[in-house]
Amino acid sequence: MSSDLRHNWLVRGVAAVGECGLFFVAVAGAVPKSLRYWRELCRQIWFVGAMSLVIVMTCGLFVGMVLALQLYFTLSIFGGTAALGTVVALSLFRELGPVVTALLVAGRAGTAVTAEIGLMRATDQLDAISMMAVDPLAYVASPRFLAGVIAMPLLACVFNAMGIFGGHLVGVTWLGLDNGTFWGNMTSTVDLYRDILDGLYKSIVFGGVVSLIAVFQGYTAPPTSEGVAYSTTRTVVFSSIVVLAFDFVMTAFMT
Amino acid sequence: MIHPSDAPAPLVQVRGLRTRLGGKVIFDGLDLEVARGSVTAVMGPSGTGKTTLLRHLTGQLRPAAGSVRVDGREVAGLSRRGLFELRERIGFLFQNSAxxxxxxxxxxxxxxxxxxxxxxxxxxxxxxxxxxxxxxxxxxxxxxxxxxxxxxxxxxxxxxxxxxxPMLILYDEPFVGLDPIALNQVLRLIRTLNQTLGITSILVAHELAAIRQVADRIYLIAGGRLVAEGAPDELAHRDSPWTRQFFGGEADGPVPFHYPAPDYARQLGLAGRRP
Incomplete structure (x- = not known):
């Protein structure tokens, strides 16, 4: 490869995507072996899932409140405020729940995973694990990847529940919409398979994407403080772009 | 008397090792052997590839050419599983503890x-x-x-x-940061492990006084090759430019102290000036 070609950002970008793809194959291949380290997996689920609950619940509440406020005044123009519960729930289940949760998890847990693995690389801990005849992919990478896949849909459910609660607070408690209308229209319109499960499928994919990017960036971080800092930033940037791009593609296929 | 053919095969055999890292030649035909049950020190100037040699022995690095055999097995030819089986029998002390x-x-x-x-x-x-x-x-x-x-x-x-x-312990700079009491205990521990359990040890270190207490043999590496080998006392008194410079701590000799640089006086703008 010529020097000019190697310094071309497009070529480097394609090479990085290919490298990430190969890394995914290696991490996925190490998943069966990683189940042996179930304690580590539980620890990571706790870290990615339980430790993200506060930010996810808080953001879910406010997103639901803002959504209800905006939609109430928009729907009132057309005399359709009775559909507030339905629209809030559909927006959350189909789009906002999975997407915003993924962005929040990328910012809170993804960066922490990248920094942790990057520092493990910089301080030879990954080499030490390998030298003790333990596969670092199975012990370090796969549990963190799996934890993201497992925790993300659960967090999205919590986000959705808090969002609907926030929508109810604004729509019913504050703006005076009828409680029965709010819940009745929502439960009769929202479909378990088409709306709720589709949103969950998205969350599972986003969980995989965000945790793969976080683990990959940590694993390939240059072993310097600057290198770890850049990789941590890249985790947030790449995760956000890829989540939104995947969301569009998946929505296109699901609708 | 033990006939040479009756002697046990060396635990570590390195033959014609060539390594390039980032375009720089680290080893250019390195040969060495480590006998079973011995304590061997690998010494040399900083950046000469001592830690790299340890990484070859554990399969963390693959040689560009040459052979690295540990316990009779070609390390570069081992599968991932075989490599992990080998590593279960090797202890590794990292330079920064890890x-x-x-x-x-x-x-x-x-x-x-x-x-x-x-x-x-x-x-x-x-x-x-x-x-x-x-x-x-x-x-x-x-x-x-x-x-x-x-x-x-x-x-x-x-x-x-x-x-x-383990059958083999690789120590990468084991004496750095140790106070005299801890240093003495670590030296005693290395010797005890060697004498009581027959564990083979390879040390990468610069502390000649400590190494003389514990090592059976020293390999001196410089410029990608083995430049001297022998028992510690014999090597310390050997009259070769390499040993004289390294063990005497002299700036002048076959190993340059200064990194390649332009002329000092010219860089300071003093060239051509009268004193």
Whole structure:
């Protein structure tokens, strides 16, 4: 490869995507072996899932409140405020729940995973694990990847529940919409398979994407403080772009 | 008298090793052997590839050419599984200790045992405490790595490296950061492991006085090749430019002290000026 070609950002970008793809194959291949380290997996689920609950619940509440406020005044123009519960729930289940949760998890847990693995690389801990005849992919990478896949849909459910609660607070408690209308229209319109499960499928994919990017960036971080800092930033940037791009593609296929 | 053909095969055999890292030639035809049950020191100027040699022995790096055999097996030819089987029998003391920061001192030393054995908890605890006692840190078992000094972390890493009583222990700069008391105990421990369990040891270090106490043989590497080898006392008194410079700590000799640079006077703007 010529020097000019190697310094071309497009070529480097394609090479990085290919490298990430190969890394995914290696991490996925190490998943069966990683189940042996179930304690580590539980620890990571706790870290990615339980430790993200506060930010996810808080953001879910406010997103639901803002959504209800905006939609109430928009729907009132057309005399359709009775559909507030339905629209809030559909927006959350189909789009906002999975997407915003993924962005929040990328910012809170993804960066922490990248920094942790990057520092493990910089301080030879990954080499030490390998030298003790333990596969670092199975012990370090796969549990963190799996934890993201497992925790993300659960967090999205919590986000959705808090969002609907926030929508109810604004729509019913504050703006005076009828409680029965709010819940009745929502439960009769929202479909378990088409709306709720589709949103969950998205969350599972986003969980995989965000945790793969976080683990990959940590694993390939240059072993310097600057290198770890850049990789941590890249985790947030790449995760956000890829989540939104995947969301569009998946929505296109699901609708 | 032992006939040469009756002597046991060396545990480590390196033949014609060539390595390039980032476009720089590290080894250019390195040959050396390490006898079973010996303590061997690898010395040489900084950046000469001593740690790289250890990484070849454990399969962390593959040679560009040449052969690296450990216990009769070609390391570069091993599968991933074979490599891990070999590593189970090798202890490695990292230059910067490389303790797992999430685990306590006890759990760091117990880590290899937990991963590869199903020992009852009581027996595991006894083994770990025995190793920690050997490095003088039994009382620090519950501390976290962040609470240790550099020298203490090195001793914990040493306890972890020997917890399996491996056939071969690779020490990368084991004496850095140790106070004289700890240094003496570590030297005694290396010698005891060697004499009582027959564990082969390879040390990468610069402390000649310490190495003379413990090593059976020294290999001096410079410029990608083996430039001298022999028993410590014999090598320290050998009259060759390499040994004279290295063991005498002289700036002038075959190993340049200064990194290649333009003319000093010209760079300072003094060229052509009168004194």
């Amino acid at each position: 303790l797992l920061t999430d685990f306590s001192v006890f759990e760091n030393v117990a880590f290899p045992l937990r991963q590869h054995t199903r020992l009852p908890e009581e027996l595991l605890r006894d083994i770990v405490l025995t190793k920690l006692q050997a490095v003088g840190l039994r009382g620090a078992a519950n501390l976290m790595p962040s609470e240790l000094s550099g020298g203490m972390a090195r001793r914990v890493a040493l306890a972890r490296a020997i917890v399996f009583d």
